[in-house]
Amino acid sequence: MSRIIQSLSQVSPDYDVLFCDLWGCLHNGKQAYPAAVAALQGFRAKGGKVVLMTNAPRPNQYVIAQLDRMGVPRDAWDLVVSSGDAAQEAMFSGAVGHKVWHIGTTKDDGFFDDIPAEWRDAPAIQRVPLAEAEGIVATGPFEELTEKPRDYHDRLMEARDRGLPLLCANPDIVVDMGETRIYCAGALAEYYEGLGGTSLYFGKPHAPIYDRARRLLDLSPDARVLAVGDGIFTDVKGGLDQGVDVLFVTGGLAADALGPDVENPDNALLLDWLGGHGMTPQYSIGRLR
Incomplete structure (x- = not known):
């Protein structure tokens, strides 16, 4: 059974570190949630460490710049780790070849152009048309406000027939x-797998992004970690797979299924919904606060 709590402070003394999701927990893509900001500030004020862990398909400096524009103060977090960081390492190591077809918008150009120091002497990654590609890098749809995965059916069938692997820079399905509500790269990767293609993942719920956070924060093996997020198959599954406790934010992606009050999920609906998804996070909360 998942225990519904009213504030992070009810459980925070039991933890040293938060792995906290961004979209749906700290902001809605346009503006920050003041109560969530205050909760993270309060956790850090008592000695805790906050890792903002996001499936954004961009290096973390671009995520930090977005947080700054939203007015999220720097004292609300210690470290930002993105799916883009982990996926970049794989791409520059040649995981899907060095000539790639990029599915995504120009806002994700930094994924290719901002080369980490350790990869600056590696063979260059070239973005080419699908017909010339050795692999695919998906950071999201070309037109994220209007396109759906099935819009890519013919092109992905061609890629499958040629055996091209797809590197997914953002495993989220929707945000x-x-x-x-818009589709993410994870929806394209899932669709490609459904066609028989091969997709590679590096963000939540997969291990590389958690490994990177632990390495950069230099976490001790006995550090008490709480994962916080609204994605049942990314944040919740990832935390549970990592063997850490999870605080599920019900007022994000799942809000419509859990009762009329986004701040206070219906307990019976929540238990049924979680049971239907085969997940049992230790705690649940309407909004991070």
Whole structure:
């Protein structure tokens, strides 16, 4: 059974580190949630460490710049780790070849152009048309506000027939940008797998992003970690797979299924919903606060 709590402070003394999701927990893609910011500041003020862990398909400096624009203060976090960071390492190591077809928007150009120091002497990654590609890098749809995975059916069938691997820079399936739900690279990768293609993942719920966070924060093996997030198959599954406790934020992606009050999930609906997904996070909360 998942225990519904009203504030992070009810359980925070039991933890040294938070692995906290961004979209749906700290902000909605357009503006920060003040109560969530205050909760993270309070955790750090008592000696805790906060890792903002996001499936954004961009290096962390671009995520930090976005947080700055939203007015998220720097004293709310210690470290930002993105799926883009972990996926970049794989791409520059040649995981899907060095000539790649990029599915994504120009806002993700930094994934290719901002080369980490340790990879600057590696063979260059070239973005080429699908017909010339050795592999695919997906950071999201070309037109994220309007396109769906099935819009890529013919092109992905061609890629499958040629045996091209797809590197997914963001395993999220959907996110809510304000009031608009948009598809992410994870939806394209999942669709490609459904066609018989091969997709490679590096963000939540997969291990590389957690390994990177632990390495950069130099966490001791006995550090008490709480994973916080609203994605049942990314944040919750990832935390449980890592063997850490999880705080599920019900007022994000799952809000419509859990009762009329986004701040206070219906306990019976929550238990049924979690049971249907085969997940049992230790705690649940309407909004991070």
